[in-house]
Amino acid sequence: xxxLFKDGQSFFTFPFRVFFSPLKTTARYPAKVLISVPKRNFKxxxxxxxxxxxxxxxxxxxxxxxxxxxxxxxxxxxLLVGLIYTAKVRMDYAEVERKIIIILQQxxxxxxxxxx
Numbered sequence: 001x002x003x004l005f006k007d008g009q010s011f012f013t014f015p016f017r018v019f020f021s022p023l024k025t026t027a028r029y030p031a032k033v034l035i036s037v038p039k040r041n042f043k044x045x046x047x048x049x050x051x052x053x054x055x056x057x058x059x060x061x062x063x064x065x066x067x068x069x070x071x072x073x074x075x076x077x078x079l080l081v082g083l084i085y086t087a088k089v090r091m092d093y094a095e096v097e098r099k100i101i102i103i104l105q106q107x108x109x110x111x112x113x114x115x116x
Contacts (some may be wrong), residue, residue, distance in 0.1 A: 001034065001082075003005045003080070004019060004020075004021050004034070004080045004081075004082050005019055005082065006101075007021060007022070008020055008021030008080065008082075008093055009022035010112070011106065011110075012086075013099060013103050013106065013114050014084065014086070014087070014099070015085055015086050015087030015091060015099065016028060016083050016085060016099060016100075016103060017083075017084040017086055018081065018082070018083055018084075018106075018107070019081070019084075020079050020080065020082070020107055020110070020111075021079065021080045022077055022078075022079055022080075022111055023077075023079065024076070025078070025081045026076050027078040029078060030063055030066035030067045030079070031063065031066055031078055031079040031080070031081045031107075032078070032079070032080050032081065033059055033081045033082075033083065034080075034081065034082040034083065035052050035055050035056060035059075035083050035085075035086075036082065036083070036084045036085070037051045037052055037084075037085045038084070038085075038086075041086070041087070041088050047090065050090070051090060054093060054096055055083060055085065055100070056097060057114060058093070058096050058097045058100045059083075059100060059104075060099070061097075061099055062101055062104055063104070064110075065101065065104040066079070066104055066107060066108055067107060068092055068102055077111055077112075078106060079111055081107065083099060083103070084100065
């Protein structure tokens with residue numbers, strides 16, 4: 001986690017602050033993902049956990065975007081990814097899914113640029 005925030009790159013796509021760092025090895029997964037919802041924005045743990053579950057499910061259903069079709073067995077360039085939910089209100093599933101898809105596409109582009 002320290003490496004991700006210290007040495008990684010970042011960008012912002014509302015409502016997420018995204019940190020990422022490429023790994024140097026091949027792996028059977030496209031990314032290791034950290035999801036955080038600040039206590040400052042959502043005081044109740046129930047609300048924070050609900051948002052984390054929602055983001056986790058959206059990522060699970062769309063993580064195939066990070067592995068190009070030719071690399072299904074092993075991803076040659078896996079990532080460490082941190083998603084920090086910065087909005088002050090809960091978003092519904094469709095909005096979160098749309099944003100996560102945009103983020104995953106940006107991660108794929110930036111990972112290709114870094115690895116070239």
